Amino acid sequence: MFETQMSDAHSRQKHDDEVLQWVQKQKNDLPTPLYLYSETVLNEAVATYRAFFPKNARGFYALKANPQPALVNHFASLGIGGEITGQAEWEFCLSAGLRPANILAGGVVKSLPFLEMLCQAGPAAIVIESEAEWARLKQAAHHAAQVRILLRINPGVSFGGLNMAGGSQFGLSNEQALAIAQECKAIPQIELLGLHFYFGSQRLEVAPIVQAVEVVEETIRTFRAAGVTIHVVDLGLGCGVPYLARDKALDEAALREQLQTHWQDPVWADIDIWFEAGRALVARSGYYIARVVDRKELHGETFVFLDGGLNVHNPGVGLGGFLRRNPQFRFITEHFVEREETINLVGNLCTTADTVGTNVAAPFLDEGDFVAIPNAGAYCQTTAMWGFNSQPLFYEGLLTCDGFFKSYLPQHELT
Numbered sequence: 001m002f003e004t005q006m007s008d009a010h011s012r013q014k015h016d017d018e019v020l021q022w023v024q025k026q027k028n029d030l031p032t033p034l035y036l037y038s039e040t041v042l043n044e045a046v047a048t049y050r051a052f053f054p055k056n057a058r059g060f061y062a063l064k065a066n067p068q069p070a071l072v073n074h075f076a077s078l079g080i081g082g083e084i085t086g087q088a089e090w091e092f093c094l095s096a097g098l099r100p101a102n103i104l105a106g107g108v109v110k111s112l113p114f115l116e117m118l119c120q121a122g123p124a125a126i127v128i129e130s131e132a133e134w135a136r137l138k139q140a141a142h143h144a145a146q147v148r149i150l151l152r153i154n155p156g157v158s159f160g161g162l163n164m165a166g167g168s169q170f171g172l173s174n175e176q177a178l179a180i181a182q183e184c185k186a187i188p189q190i191e192l193l194g195l196h197f198y199f200g201s202q203r204l205e206v207a208p209i210v211q212a213v214e215v216v217e218e219t220i221r222t223f224r225a226a227g228v229t230i231h232v233v234d235l236g237l238g239c240g241v242p243y244l245a246r247d248k249a250l251d252e253a254a255l256r257e258q259l260q261t262h263w264q265d266p267v268w269a270d271i272d273i274w275f276e277a278g279r280a281l282v283a284r285s286g287y288y289i290a291r292v293v294d295r296k297e298l299h300g301e302t303f304v305f306l307d308g309g310l311n312v313h314n315p316g317v318g319l320g321g322f323l324r325r326n327p328q329f330r331f332i333t334e335h336f337v338e339r340e341e342t343i344n345l346v347g348n349l350c351t352t353a354d355t356v357g358t359n360v361a362a363p364f365l366d367e368g369d370f371v372a373i374p375n376a377g378a379y380c381q382t383t384a385m386w387g388f389n390s391q392p393l394f395y396e397g398l399l400t401c402d403g404f405f406k407s408y409l410p411q412h413e414l415t
C-alpha cells in the first residue's frame with residue numbers, strides 16, 4: 001500500500017502525504033497525542049544507512065534516540081543490534097528479544113555493579129569512557145570468562161553540528177587510550193577489540209562527517225604505530241535530520257560516495273567496521289500528531305491549543321534551540337475556509353515556553369482538527385518535559401507497510 005522506495009525528497013513528501021491521508025481517515029479512532037511510526041520509512045532508513053558502509057559492516061541502533069522496544073525489535077528483524085547507555089536500555093533490548101552478544105554497551109559513566117552484570121552477560125563489547133571506568137572494569141572482569149572492550153577516543157578537536165568531541169567530557173585522549181591498550185595486553189580475560197568514535201550529532205553537512213572519518217584514520221595509524229592491533233572500529237556518524245522548516249536535508253548520496261571512497265584506503269584493511277546510529281534510523285519514521293483542543297483570539301493574536309506540547313514533544317535539537325523555532329507542520333482539518341491565518345500553536349502547560357509554533361501560516365483550525373509534525377521519531381519523546389503539570393502523556397504505534405495500525409505500549413509506561 002505504501003511506497004517502499006523513497007529515493008528523494010519528492011517521494012518522501014509523497015509518503016508523508018499518504019501517511020497523513022491515512023491519519024485523516026482514522027481520525028476518530030486515533031488516540032492523541034500520538035507518535036506514529038511508519039514501517040516503510042524505518043526500513044528505508046536502515047537501507048540508506050547501511051549503504052554508507054561496506055557490505056559486511058555491523059550496525060547498532062542507539063536506543064537513546066527512542067527506546068521503544070517495538071522499534072528495537074523491528075531493527076533487530078533487519079539485523080541491527082542495540083547500543084545502550086545503562087541498565088534500563090539494556091533491559092529494553094532484552095525485552096525486545098536481543099541477545100547480549102548483539103548489544104553494544106556504551107554510556108557516559110558505568111558503575112561497578114553495572115559493569116559486573118555486563119561482564120557476566122557478554123555484550124558485543126563494553127565501551128570504555130575514562131581511566132576510572134577502566135579501573136572499575138578490571139575489578140568487574142575478575143571472575144568473567146572473556147570481556148571484549150572498545151576504547152572511546154576523544155580527539156580533542158570539534159566538527160560542527162551538536163559537538164561531542166573536542167571540549168566535551170566524553171571519551172579518552174589518545175595517550176590515555178594507548179596506555180590502557182598496552183596494559184590490556186597483560187590481562188588475559190579482557191580483549192581489546194578496537195576503538196570507538198562518536199564526535200557529535202545532528203550534522204546536516206557532509207564535510208564535517210568526512211573530516212571526522214579522516215581523524216579516525218589518523219588515530220588508527222597512531223595506534224598501529226604504537227604496536228596496538230585494531231580489529232574493530234565503531235563509528236557514529238551523527239547524521240542529522242531536517243527538523244526545522246528552514247533545515248536542509250543532509251546530501252545522503254554525496255556522503256555515501258565519499259565514505260565508500262574512504263573505505264578503499266588500506267588503513268581499513270583487516271578492520272571490521274561497526275556503526276551506531278540513532279536519529280538517522282528512527283527520526284524520519286515518526287510523525288507527532290496532536291489534536292486541537294481549543295482556540296482563542298487575544299490582543300490581536302490567535303492561539304490554537306493542542307492536547308500535547310512541550311511536555312510530550314521536543315524536536316530534539318536541544319531545548320535552547322527548540323524554543324520559538326518552528327518545525328515543519330502539516331494540518332488535517334475538516335473546516336474549509338479558503339484564507340490562511342497566522343497562528344501560534346501552543347500546548348497545555350502553564351508556561352509561555354510551551355509554544356510549539358510561532359506565527360505559523362495555517363488553514364483555519366478548530367477543536368478536533370489535527371496538527372502533525374514529521375521527522376519526530378528521535379529524541380522528541382525522551383527529551384520532552386514529561387513531569388510538568390502532570391498532563392496526560394502520549395500514545396505510540398506503528399503504521400505497517402500494508403496500512404495497519406499496531407498500538408505500542410507508551411515509553412513512559414515501560415519501566
Ligand SMILES: Cc1ncc(COP(=O)(O)O)c(C=O)c1O
Pocket residue numbers: 062064065083106164198200201202236237238239276277278279280
Ligand atoms: C555515543 C553515542 N552514540 C550514538 C549516539 C546516537 O547519535 P545519533 O542519534 O546522532 O545517531 C549518541 C548520541 O548522543 C552518542 O552519544
